[in-house]
Amino acid sequence: GQQLNQSPQSMFIQEGEDVSMNCTSSSIFNTWLWYKQDPGEGPVLLIALYKAGELTSNGRLTAQFGITRKDSFLNISASIPSDVGIYFCAGLSNTGNQFYFGTGTSLTVIP
């Protein structure tokens, strides 16, 4: 199945810095989802996006649904140590019930 291109693969940042990551697809999606996963745990849904151009926030997290419907961005502002983990995107096409996933961005926050 299709895998989404997610970048960067890893990030090492200082506490308090902002973080940006993105996903791109060769296909159009109707829904973009962003998750955070801690080691040995299941992914937790952070933000869901449903419309092209939509900008949605969840606390310090902001995500955008790209205008072309082939990309999405996640920003984390003022990072804190508990932001450490793996973030990944998922896209759902409008033709079915299958999701496609990015390979993840590993975030390390240095206190």
Place this chain on the structure above:
Amino acid sequence: DGGITQSPKYLFRKEGQNVTLSCEQNLNHDAMYWYRQDPGQGLRLIYYSQIVNDFQKGDIAEGYSVSREKKESFPLTVTSAQKNPTAFYLCATKSGGAGTGELFFGEGSRLTVL
């Protein structure tokens, strides 16, 4: 408590043995999924079910089997035919209808073959 319950969280298996991973949900979602997660790779779909008594193969179904006799339950059996079964397995459910909704995950089951 609502959500998706996977069990066991950790499982060890000898080569040649079949094992079954449980997934139970009380979210009243129709669609359920099984994914496999390996280090450095994205999630890969094993099987999914959109409705009771119906399921479809995903990208890596070989060596796995499922059943969907009840809406709440979608167990995954890892058979001895699966050549490299050591992995982290995730069950998920989807809200909404076809082409829309959000995907929710269980806490995962880690299978190790000795």
